[in-house]
Amino acid sequence: MATWAIGDVHGCFRTLRALLGRMDLDVRTDRLWMVGDLVNRGPRSLKALRWARAMDAEMGERFQIVLGNHDLHLIARHLGVAGARPRDTLKKALKAKDAPELIDWLRRRPLVHFERTAGRDYVLVHAGLRPGWSDGDALEAARRLERKLRGQKAKRLLRRRNEPSLTAFTRMRMLDAKSRPSTWNGPPEEAPDGLRPWFDVEPRGCPDRAAVCGHWAALGLRSRHDLLALDTGCVWGGELTAVRLDDRLVVRAPFAG
Secondary structure: OOEEEEOOOOOOHHHHHHHHHHOOOOOOOOEEEEOOOOOOOOOOHHHHHHHHHHHHHHHHHHEEEOOOHHHHHHHHHHOOOOOOOOOOOOHHHHHOOOHHHHHHHHHOOOOEEEEEEOOEEEEEEOOOOOOOOOHHHHHHHHHHHHHHHHOOOHHHHHHHOOOHHHHHHHOOOEEOOOOOEOOOOOOHHHOOOOOEEHHHOOOOOOOOOEEEEOOOOOOOOEEEOOEEEOOOEHHHOOEEEEEEOOOOEEEEEEOOO
């Protein structure tokens, strides 16, 4: 039994299928984690969404996917509290006959997932964790937000888009000297003075766990004892990346749409 983690798909379903074909994934016994941003920017968000829902039905708790900022944007558009952006590719997903069921399923995905697997304690999140958060702090913040996303307060939450914990989970990359999120999205080595990646700010959130995340294409694949960053820019013509947590085996597929 192995545990695999896959980076940001962004609707690049053909690339995802190619990657799955290269992986030694056994859906009967293995675990599969997705870092979020399943949809948008790429050409086949609807197919990616249908695939993920089917995998959830087939694999149960062995399939884990957390919400990313583009997933939240799809939900916000479905609820009528966000308009289309210039690079959106969500029209088919929004107009599909099964859109209500698919987006309701998406709304019920978590913002963070904790698990011990492959001999280590991990935390799965799309973007990042607020400095100083304990496991309990992160879980409490996630569950509070998840209740809102699944209930009557979803529209209000998604209109704001600046709730600090939601920003941390789904949009955070660099932090300034006061641990405030920065808009910098380039390589951390080229960032202005005073900015640091969220995972290098002490005390790091959930410090006793290795973080598995995505969201930051310019960061690329980063694999170290406390971090596995998996966004390798597939939707920008890069690659879609999977890593087997048991031995950090890397499997890649080039962009194929």
